[in-house]
Structures are given as C-alpha cells and as structure tokens.
Amino acid sequence: MLKKTTVYLSSDDLFVLRKMANIRNITVAEAIRVSIQEACHPKTKEERTVWDALDKIWAKTEGLDPHKIERAVDRAVKEVRGVKKTRRS
Numbered sequence: 581m582l583k584k585t586t587v588y589l590s591s592d593d594l595f596v597l598r599k600m601a602n603i604r605n606i607t608v609a610e611a612i613r614v615s616i617q618e619a620c621h622p623k624t625k626e627e628r629t630v631w632d633a634l635d636k637i638w639a640k641t642e643g644l645d646p647h648k649i650e651r652a653v654d655r656a657v658k659e660v661r662g663v664k665k666t667r668r669s
C-alpha cells in the first residue's frame with residue numbers, strides 16, 4: 581500500500597527527477613520511489629548486517645501500539661537518568 585507524503589525538493593533535484601521520469605516513461609512519483617529503492621538498500625556487508633538486525637527488532641514490535649512503545653522508552657530513559665544522578669551524588 582502506498583502512503584502519501586510531502587517531500588520538499590530543490591529545483592535542480594526536481595529537474596533531475598523529471599528527466600529520469602521522462603527517460604523511463606514513468607511518473608515523477610514513481611521516479612522518487614525507484615530512486616529511494618536504489619539508494620537505500622544496503623550496499624556493504626556491514627550495512628546488510630545492521631539492516632537484518634533492524635528487521636529482527638522491528639518484527640518484534642509488529643502489532644504493538646507505537647504510543648505505548650514511546651511511553652515505555654520515555655520511562656526507561658527517565659529511570660536510567662535517575663540512576664546516573666544517584667551514582668553522582
């Protein structure tokens with residue numbers, strides 16, 4: 581499923597995307613999607629290792645409420661900061 585988003589581009593970047601779209605006979609939106617796919621996939625072994633690790637982490641959060649996750653992270657950060665303050669005293 582595609583999701584709508586807004587991207588701000590320089591005139592030069594938009595010109596390049598329009599050229600690419602014309603050459604490939606696709607829309608500018610498709611040119612953006614293709615460019616993201618080409619640019620964002622891991623290119624080195626190290627990038628692939630991190631990519632795979634992130635996939636495993638994100639798989640564990642599927643179905644969880646992102647707001648609950650954010651609140652839990654906030655609580656954990658506050659707890660860690662509280663422990664650090666206690667150690668300094």
